[in-house]
Amino acid sequence: MFGRIASLLTVLGVGLYFTGWIYRWAYYSYFQLEVTTLDLPVESFLIAPIQVFFGNLSGGDFSTFFRTIRIAIASFIIFPNIFNLIKLFTQKLDKILNQWRLKLLRWSLKNKHPKITRYLQSFLYFKQFNYQKYDKALIDEIVVTFWLLTILFFLGKTQGNLDAVRDSRSDTSLLPTVTLIIPENQLPLGRKIDKYKLTDDPNINNFRIIGDIELYEQLLLRDYNNKTDPNFPQVIWRLLFDTEGQYYIFPSPLKKDVPSNFRPPVVVIQQSDRGEYIVILSPEAPPKP
Known part of the structure; x- marks a missing residue:
């Protein structure tokens, strides 16, 4: 009994980890990040499938949970049909091979090169496959495993893409807003604070750039949220x-x-171990004054 429980837990753990990895891969790929380069804890891949299977139930969104139920019901219906299709396919394949063997036998009786015919006959017998002859339980387990991995891949990738799109929009994002305060001239983004007013652009004379200068200039226009100017691009970091x-x-x-x-x-900022940075996290940005 304990051996079966251990085997079940092992299979469950592998399935959860696979689902969590696919979910994280699809989610961070949306932001042009490779999941293998991120320092994600292993246990997070085992927790991520909760989001894949149930979604945001606390927020009143039951669409993910209903999708999981529909796919589970469809799988129970499709599983028996897959086994029947395998059986029919192998029977049809055996029938075709037997027809070719019969043709080769007739051809060999009229042919003066029986060795070639014998080689072809041996090859066709080697290719013969009988679904009932081989280990049926092993074949069934392979089919079930392949089908489950396909379903988990579909669920993880779909939910990862949906959550990434949701979190990239400010009106639907569940990610915390961030305010980063750093010493002057240590980051080529951000504005100088003068009596709670944002003034000039950052001094970039001491910095060098590689890549698209236009992309950096666009970030300069969005490095803070000027709520008093309606013409200013409104963003939340x-x-x-x-x-x-x-x-x-x-x-x-x-x-x-x-x-x-x-x-x-995505802007990657190196953290400081000297307490120079202040990071303020909040569920949402304060409303317009």
Whole structure:
């Protein structure tokens, strides 16, 4: 009994880890990040499937849970049909091979090269496959495992993409808003604070750039949220990922008409171990004054 329980827990753990890895891979791929480069704890891959199977139930969103139920019901219906299709396919294959063997036998009686015919006959007998002759339980387990991995891959990838799109929009995001305060001239983004007013652009004379200068200039226009100017692009910076060495933050637009192919730029900021940085996290940004 304990051996069966251990085997079941092993299979369950592998399935959960696989689902969590696919979910994290799809989620961070949306932000152009590779999950293998992120310092994610192993246990997080075992917890992520909760989001894949149940979604945001606390927020009143039952669509993910209902999708999981529908796929589970469909799987119980499809499983028996898959086994029947395998059986019919192997029977049809055996029938075709037997027809070819008969043709080769007739041809060999008229042929003066029986050795060639014998080789072809041996090859066709080697290719013969009988579903009932081999280990049926092993074949069934292989089919079930392949089907379950396919379902888990579909669920993890679908939910990862949906959650990434949701979190990239400010009106639906569940990620915390972030305010980063750092010493002057240590980051080529951000504005100088003068009596709670944002003034000039950051001094970039001491910095060098590699890559697209236009992308950096666009970030300069969105490095803070000027709520008093209606013509200023309204964004909220959100914390995507926080590791022991870096902050991953991105500007999330407030507009609801965001294109479907929208991908926010992600800014990676090195953390300081000297207490120079102040990071303020909040569920949402304060309202317009």
